[in-house]
Amino acid sequence: MTPILFAMPGNERQAAALAACLPGQPGDAEIRHFPDGESYVRLLSRVARCDVMVVCSLNDPDTKLVPLLWLAAALTEGGAARVGLVAPYLAYMRQDAIFRDGEIVSAHYFAALLGRTFDWLVTIDPHLHRIHNVGEIFPQPAVVVHAAAAVASWIRATVPQPLLVGPDEESRQWVDEIARLCGADSVVLAKQRLGDRAVTVKAPDLPAPDGRTPVLVDDVVSTARTMVASCRLLRQYGYRAPVCVGIHALFAGTAYAELKAIAAGVATCDTIAHPSNCIAVAQQLAAGIRQALQELPCSGDRS
Structure with missing residues (x-):
């Protein structure tokens, strides 16, 4: 039936x-x-x-x-x-x-x-x-x-010379797979969470920019503190403004506006209805x- x-x-x-x-x-x-x-x-x-x-x-x-x-x-x-x-x-x-x-x-x-x-x-x-x-x-x-295949397809069609960046070790499972599907390199940053809305991010093994566009990928974007801190760190290392990709667009409070102000673009999967939805799953x-x-x-x- x-x-x-x-x-x-x-x-x-x-x-x-x-x-x-x-x-x-x-x-x-x-x-x-x-x-x-x-x-x-x-x-x-x-x-x-x-x-x-x-x-x-x-x-x-x-x-x-x-x-x-x-x-x-x-x-x-x-x-x-x-x-x-x-x-x-x-x-x-x-x-x-x-x-x-x-x-x-x-x-x-x-x-x-x-x-x-x-x-x-x-x-x-x-x-x-x-x-x-x-x-x-x-x-x-x-x-x-x-969502890895859908995200990788969007990145291939949208971002020239991407370097996939995970903001913390928990993101590695998504970032490495998406990078493989894109045929791109990947790197994972080191995050320390200080509270619900406070984090620090370090880059122990960040490669030289070499004209690549960093693509920050995480599964959940809620307060966006991790993404914002990662964007600032990448700019300090000489990278152009990153493209930020999230699978689930929670975006609490003013998080979306704050991330848009510092990133080259923000894209999410349509698992949660949101203006940033670009990737259909x-x-x-x-x-x-x-x-x-x-x-x-x-x-x-x-x-």
């Missing part, structure tokens, strides 16, 4: 791009808030015995989570065979270790909560460092797809969805 695709509010553009890559039909639901702020969800499409997927990029997760869970519950009560979550951006993955007494590893709890609700998950480049794969923490089948997500639907059993098991 043809899958049905629902878009949570704010995810309509991503859902439309996926629908163009997949067989399926759009689903309809009323999702709004009561005057007191509580969430209201009403299922308007018939979903009995159908495969259903919900597209919801989980930036601003504390606001989005309750209506997402209510929609999933309505789909299950409506008789859907399987309910999957397509989360181009998966939140809370950066909180993957305990640094001070009294903290929790939020990544484990967030993934477990979603796993109790959805039969499968497809996401793109989650920020995993100490956790090696989403399957370690998500109790249902999960497919992770990658619908084809990658669609491939992950096809894999999930082909490999999973006929019905979910949330036990």
Whole structure:
């Protein structure tokens, strides 16, 4: 039976791009808030015995989570065979270790909560460092797809003589692969985080510019403190203004304006709707969805 695709509010553009890559039909639901702020969800499409997927990029997760869970519950009560979550951006993955007494590893709890609700998950480049794969923490089948090929294609078409630069060691996994696909060199800077909005960046092995354009690549751009500090460091070493590329465009507060003021350009993947979106990843997500639907059993098991 043809899958049905629902878009949570704010995810309509991503859902439309996926629908163009997949067989399926759009689903309809009323999702709004009561005057007191509580969430209201009403299922308007018939979903009995159908495969259903919900597209919801989980930036601003504390606001989005309750209506997402209510929609999933309505789909299950409506008789859907399987309910999957397509989360181009998966939140809370950066909180993957305990640094001070009294903290929790939020990544484990967030993934477990979603796993109790959805039969499968497809996401793109989650920020995993100490956790090696989403399957370690998500109790249902999960497919992770990658933006490297799409990012590399954009860089090849847009940036002459690129030098791929990772702002910190955590970015190496993305930077080295993108550089390989571009046929370019890469280097990784050394970052020390001093707080939520304060970092220092050093360049232990930065090569000579040689006319190359530095392309800073990171998976998540939130406060942009790391990107801004890296831009300034590269300029101190004689490089032209860098092009900054992010996979997930969180951009808290004035971060986007501050980065635009110092960079030659800012480009992001369209995992989170943002004016900086230049790199489409619908084809990658669609491939992950096809894999999930082909490999999973006929019905979910949330036990």
